[in-house]
């Protein structure tokens with residue numbers, strides 16, 4: 261039985277990832293190792309092209325590693341079959357991307373509920389979606405569509421959607437990268453406010469050293485590996 265307070269929630273062991281292209285393999289990650297506990301908040305920093313998004317994609321089980329292991333709550337997700345992996349990802353991992361990835365044809369409430377359609381979250385899903393939208397300050401916009409929102413409001417909706425299943429790990433890839441300073445600050449505030457330091461693990465890629473300074477831990481990527489700052 262794992263003790264969630266002391267056992268690592270996320271272990272990354274000698275992780276390597278090369279993209280296969282017509283011109284041959286492009287090595288991006290060459291040996292990334294770190295381990296994070298529940299409650300950690302971690303900033304991932306590094307120059308453009310160093311593999312930050314690649315790392316998040318692999319941790320988020322959207323892409324397979326070329327070598328090495330990922331363990332989430334002790335489970336190697338890449339050992340799961342396709343259907344089990346989809347369910348595991350849906351339940352355990354929340355994603356917030358740089359450009360929100362909301363579906364334009366749906367309202368905010370429907371967007372937040374989308375993850376619960378594939379794997380129903382029970383009768384309380386709509387109540388939780390409304391509560392999350394309230395917490396991100398968008399209760400008055402439930403029936404609006406993403407095109408009617410500002411960039412910061414879209415990101416706040418994306419955060420609500422990512423949290424609908426109370427993920428074990430919230431992965432954010434430059435969530436404030438497209439926002440002006442004030443919206444970026446309010447989106448960052450929300451991430452910290454909604455992050456439960458007893459329970460969840462927050463991993464955020466950012467180019468902002470100011471934002472990185474607000475996290476418990478900082479991982480710097482360079483040359484395919486990473487070190488803790």
Ligand SMILES: Nc1ncnc2c1ncn2[C@@H]1O[C@H](COP(=O)(O)OP(=O)(O)OP(=O)(O)O)[C@@H](O)[C@H]1O
Nearest residue numbers: 279280281286288307308309310311312313314315
């Ligand atoms: N599908 C792909 N096929 C081939 N190469 C890829 C692919 N995806 C990414 N790369 C390459 O992998 C490297 C790392 O890309 P990645 O997107 O992970 O960088 P990043 O650190 O997130 O950069 P940025 O800060 O600009 O977002 C880059 O050189 C990129 O060109």
Ligand SMILES: [Mg+2]
Nearest residue numbers: 312313314433
């Ligand atoms: Mg990136």
